[in-house]
Each structure stands twice: as C-alpha cells, then as structure tokens.
Amino acid sequence: MRARMALWCAGVQVDLVEISLRDKPAAMLAVSPKGTVPVLHGAEGLVLDESLAIMRWALGQHDPQGWLLQAEQPEHLRLVQCNDTEFKHWLDRYKYAERYPEFGAEYYREQGLACLIVELERRLLLAPYLGGQTPCLSDVAIFPFVRQFAAVDAAWFAQSAWPATRAWLEGWVQSSLFKTVMDKNLALAQPLG
Numbered sequence: 001m002r003a004r005m006a007l008w009c010a011g012v013q014v015d016l017v018e019i020s021l022r023d024k025p026a027a028m029l030a031v032s033p034k035g036t037v038p039v040l041h042g043a044e045g046l047v048l049d050e051s052l053a054i055m056r057w058a059l060g061q062h063d064p065q066g067w068l069l070q071a072e073q074p075e076h077l078r079l080v081q082c083n084d085t086e087f088k089h090w091l092d093r094y095k096y097a098e099r100y101p102e103f104g105a106e107y108y109r110e111q112g113l114a115c116l117i118v119e120l121e122r123r124l125l126l127a128p129y130l131g132g133q134t135p136c137l138s139d140v141a142i143f144p145f146v147r148q149f150a151a152v153d154a155a156w157f158a159q160s161a162w163p164a165t166r167a168w169l170e171g172w173v174q175s176s177l178f179k180t181v182m183d184k185n186l187a188l189a190q191p192l193g
Contacts, residue, residue, distance in 0.1 A: 001144045003038045004181040006055035006137075010062045014040065018184075052084065052141060059137065070136040079119065079130065083142045087116040091145055095152050105152070112149055117162055120146070124164035128171075143172040 007014055019028060019037050032039040032049040040048040040057070048054045059068045070076050090112035097105035120142070123130055130138040146169050150157040157166070172178055 001178075001181065002140050003040070003051040003054040003058075005140050005177055006058045006067070008177065008181050009065055009067065009140075010058040011064070012058045012061055052080065055137060055141060065135065067131075067135065067137040067140065070131040070138065076130070076136065076138045079116075079138050080141045082116055082119075083145055087112055087145060087149075090115060091149050095148065109149075109152070109156075116142075117146070117149070117165060120168070121162045121165045124168045128168065139168075139172070143169060147173060 004016070019025065021035075021037065024035050028039060029035055031041045031047055034049050036049060038049070038051055038054060040046070040054045042048075046057075048057055056068070056071070063069075071080075090108050093100045093103075094105055094108035094112055097103075097108055100108070120130070127133060129135045130142065146165065150166075150169060160166070
C-alpha cells in the first residue's frame with residue numbers, strides 16, 4: 001500500500017501484478033528469492049524488495065509533494081524505523097494474538113500504544129501531519145500500519161484516547177490517493193490529476 005502510494009504520487013509508471021503468497025510465481029522468486037511483496041523489478045537489474053526502499057526510490061525519481069524533504073531528519077528516520085521494527089512486532093502479535101499465547105491481545109495492544117501511538121498522538125496534537133502542516137514520507141510510511149492496528153478492534157479504537165491519531169488516520173483512509181491505489185483494477189501508476 002505505501003509503496004503504491006509513493007509510486008502513484010511520483011508518477012512512476014509500473015506494471016502492477018497481484019501475487020498470491022500461497023502460490024508465488026517462479027518469475028517472482030527468480031527476481032527476489034526472499035519471496036515477499038512488494039517487489040519492484042526495474043531496468044538494468046534493479047530489484048527492490050522492501051516497501052520503504054521502493055518509496056524512497058520512487059520519490060527520488062520525482063517528488064512533487066515534497067515527501068522526502070523531512071524524511072532524512074533524525075526524528076523522522078527514528079519514527080519510521082520504530083514503526084517498521086518495534087511497532088510491527090507488537091502489531092503482528094496484537095493481530096494474531098492466538099498465535100502468541102504468552103500474553104493476551106490487550107497486552108500486545110498496550111505495547112503497540114506505548115512504542116508508537118503515544119508519540120504519534122503527541123505530534124499530531126501539534127500539527128495535522130507528522131511532517132507538520134503538509135504530509136511527508138513518514139505519514140505515508142506509517143499510516144498503513146496504524147490502519148491495521150485500528151482494525152484489530154475497531155470499536156475499541158473508535159473510543160480510545162487518541163483523537164488526533166484517529167483523525168489523521170481517517171484523513172488518509174478517506175484520501176483520494178489511498179482510494180485510488182486500493183482500487184484492485186489499478187493497472188499502471190499514473191500521477192494524480
């Protein structure tokens with residue numbers, strides 16, 4: 001999702017191929033033996049098999065909304081790193097608590113809140129985006145994971161003590177960019193008009 005959003009925003013044209021992870025095509029595994037998605041296979045042997053790397057590559061080609069301007073600031077690097085490691089760890093346990101019976105779902109939820117959501121709320125009480133008044137790579141890199149976190153127990157999240165984070169998340173989910181890239185019939189990334 002976040003790689004698609006960056007590709008679309010950058011206007012980088014790519015062929016999008018939906019992959020069933022239960023039936024990975026040999027061509028995909030030949031390009032990226034890691035067997036995870038997304039994978040970007042480009043000219044001259046370029047292979048990127050991490051969504052954040054795809055985002056940075058796409059925006060490095062063309063960044064019309066300036067998403068990369070804030071991306072190299074230490075605080076943004078730290079936020080995205082925390083999201084992609086520690087928060088994702090707790091998110092996976094929260095989503096699939098039955099696979100991790102050492103603790104209950106509420107425990108995993110609390111760990112996710114403590115490691116990232118509290119920081120997001122603090123920032124988003126001060127400005128509408130993590131980058132301030134305008135979105136940046138951090139917003140787009142993090143919000144899909146917060147969307148998953150919120151969906152585990154949507155009723156709880158809707159009543160939780162994180163109003164700025166809820167509003168930020170809803171803004172992204174309702175954005176034309178998100179709705180466009182979530183379209184299953186999207187064949188090529190095209191810049192928004």
